[in-house]
Amino acid sequence: MARVELNEVAHSYLPKPKQPSDYALKRIHNVWEDGTACALLGPSGCGKTTLLNIVSGLLVPSRGRVLYDGKDVTASPPEKRNIAQVFQFPVLYDTMSVFNNLAFPLRNRGMGETQVKERVLEIAEILDLTPFLQKRAAGLAADAKQKISLGRGLVRSDVAAILFDEPLTVIDPQMKWHLRRKLKEIHERLKLTFIYVTHDQVEALTFADQVAVMFEGEIVQIGSPQDLFENPEHRFVGYFIGSPGMNFLECTVEGTVAQVDGTSIVLNEETAAKASKAKGKLEVGIRPMYLEVHAESADNRVEAKVRMVEDLGSYKIVTLKLAGNTLKASLPEDQPVPEGRAWLAFPLQWTRLFDDGWLIK
Amino acid sequence: MEKWPNNKAWLLVLPVFVIVAFSAIIPLMTVINYSVQDIFGPGQSLFVGTEWYRQMLGDYRLHEALWRQFLFSGLVLLIEMPLGILIALAMPKKGWGVPACLVTIALPLLIPWNTIGTIWIIFTRPDIGLFGAGMNNLLGIPFDHTARLLDAWITVMLMEVWHWTPLVALLAYAGLRAIPEAYYQAARIDGASAWSTFVYIQLPKMRGVLTIAFLLRFMDSFLIYAEPFVLTGGGPGNSTTFLSIYLVKIALLQFDLGPGGAFSLIYFVIVLLFSFIFYQALQRVGKGEKA
Numbered sequence: 001m002a003r004v005e006l007n008e009v010a011h012s013y014l015p016k017p018k019q020p021s022d023y024a025l026k027r028i029h030n031v032w033e034d035g036t037a038c039a040l041l042g043p044s045g046c047g048k049t050t051l052l053n054i055v056s057g058l059l060v061p062s063r064g065r066v067l068y069d070g071k072d073v074t075a076s077p078p079e080k081r082n083i084a085q086v087f088q089f090p091v092l093y094d095t096m097s098v099f100n101n102l103a104f105p106l107r108n109r110g111m112g113e114t115q116v117k118e119r120v121l122e123i124a125e126i127l128d129l130t131p132f133l134q135k136r137a138a139g140l141a142a143d144a145k146q147k148i149s150l151g152r153g154l155v156r157s158d159v160a161a162i163l164f165d166e167p168l169t170v171i172d173p174q175m176k177w178h179l180r181r182k183l184k185e186i187h188e189r190l191k192l193t194f195i196y197v198t199h200d201q202v203e204a205l206t207f208a209d210q211v212a213v214m215f216e217g218e219i220v221q222i223g224s225p226q227d228l229f230e231n232p233e234h235r236f237v238g239y240f241i242g243s244p245g246m247n248f249l250e251c252t253v254e255g256t257v258a259q260v261d262g263t264s265i266v267l268n269e270e271t272a273a274k275a276s277k278a279k280g281k282l283e284v285g286i287r288p289m290y291l292e293v294h295a296e297s298a299d300n301r302v303e304a305k306v307r308m309v310e311d312l313g314s315y316k317i318v319t320l321k322l323a324g325n326t327l328k329a330s331l332p333e334d335q336p337v338p339e340g341r342a343w344l345a346f347p348l349q350w351t352r353l354f355d356d357g358w359l360i361k
Numbered sequence: 362m363e364k365w366p367n368n369k370a371w372l373l374v375l376p377v378f379v380i381v382a383f384s385a386i387i388p389l390m391t392v393i394n395y396s397v398q399d400i401f402g403p404g405q406s407l408f409v410g411t412e413w414y415r416q417m418l419g420d421y422r423l424h425e426a427l428w429r430q431f432l433f434s435g436l437v438l439l440i441e442m443p444l445g446i447l448i449a450l451a452m453p454k455k456g457w458g459v460p461a462c463l464v465t466i467a468l469p470l471l472i473p474w475n476t477i478g479t480i481w482i483i484f485t486r487p488d489i490g491l492f493g494a495g496m497n498n499l500l501g502i503p504f505d506h507t508a509r510l511l512d513a514w515i516t517v518m519l520m521e522v523w524h525w526t527p528l529v530a531l532l533a534y535a536g537l538r539a540i541p542e543a544y545y546q547a548a549r550i551d552g553a554s555a556w557s558t559f560v561y562i563q564l565p566k567m568r569g570v571l572t573i574a575f576l577l578r579f580m581d582s583f584l585i586y587a588e589p590f591v592l593t594g595g596g597p598g599n600s601t602t603f604l605s606i607y608l609v610k611i612a613l614l615q616f617d618l619g620p621g622g623a624f625s626l627i628y629f630v631i632v633l634l635f636s637f638i639f640y641q642a643l644q645r646v647g648k649g650e651k652a
Contacts, residue, residue, distance in 0.1 A: 085546065091544050093561045094566075
């Protein structure tokens, strides 16, 4: 078990990186506390796997240091780091039985056969693999195979952290849910540090206590799932988390009012004051679930056209046109949707302002 | 079982059937036809039943050639399989070295078989050959593949290994390249040694291509003709007379079509039988339920 710390880490796959775009990871400075379940969330190609491979030691970063419990392990190879990694596709030793697969990391480290047996049986019990122990690993279903990959990490009692690289990609939807719960259960039981890479927000938000959202080689925000939803610090977090993602409207700020193509949206005074110093592109952002859709005009409401209504059963997604911009609102199932014209209200506490993608706060 | 009402689809098989008939079935029937007759000349023949089969099965020269053939194929597999895998493991994985290695290694495979025999005749000649003259004059070891049994075998084996190990190496290399990187990463994390990685990841993952390599090398080496025929002509004495060389001697040089036909069929059955046995055995390797 360990606290994993990344100190000013950057990585480029090129031998002599020159400009920032040569870097797959720009600057990562982050600590994962011992025993937490963390997720790394981001789109394909944002550097998640690179970061994970740096933590596991499969890659040595171009710059910066990796510390386990304060000890510098940057130069240590994976076998010296006491970490385990579960890959996207189940990695098994095909010719071996499930038992031998689980025993493999222990035998490689020269553990005695009696201890090996004891440890393997214990872990097999936790993972519900006991009935398959004598079977050949190659013949099992994908979810069982993935559990074996995980088991090879869990058997080692000295394991500092377990890293998951999109481990549920090849699992059937039904088993996905089951396996995710199993992971959560194992985390609660063994209190290991879990670092989980995924591009699926549902996976990340349900699995982790702490989610780091990555975008173009950087961690743009770290926080609890609720934090990420309610207080996105970057445009990308707003867009990537939540379904549908946050609405953004390009605007200019005059006094405490944001002007969007001739319509005015009232802002929080403090935010508006700070916005006057902003230099970049300004955008108003609001989550679809906080955007109010009314049938009548009133103060501080702006007129919009209703373009489309998608009924998803438990809620409805309304597509609206405000001047030249498209907005989405999600409404509870029982609320009627006005036809043709609607008046939108932007509640003060949920209306955010972004300067060049970053939240003004 | 229910019968299909319309069986016209069978007609679609006809073209293939005709081609196979001309390329395989008719020649094979001719051989079978020869093998049960004593042919004196055009239009003059006598049905002799299984006589030629009995004669050939009891022919001590055939027995000798058969054992020679087994020894040869056995040595070929014993040397070429491990050597091919070793070469594949040593080959570069990326960069300009990959195409350079692939082309260099594949070169022997592109040379016509008769030419290979000729190359090795010249290469091993005691008077002017690089190898032969080098052995005799520089190292002082007498070497003459036309006169000494062991030298003839060494030369034939060297030629065969030089000619065909590249095929095994290329197949093994393809198999190695197809292993996803995650397997090696997992092995490193599990603390596996290089040997364990080879035994538990690389070998099992290469099983498919190695089965093909094994069968191809077995069949080809069992049927080998042109290279040893050109190089040694089966000699000195009969020491490198393999089955195919002996068969050609009977069927074409002595023109004994009957015994030649019987021999051909026996030869064919042996190759088929062993290929089948090897295939079955190789399919089962590593599939046992072991604890």
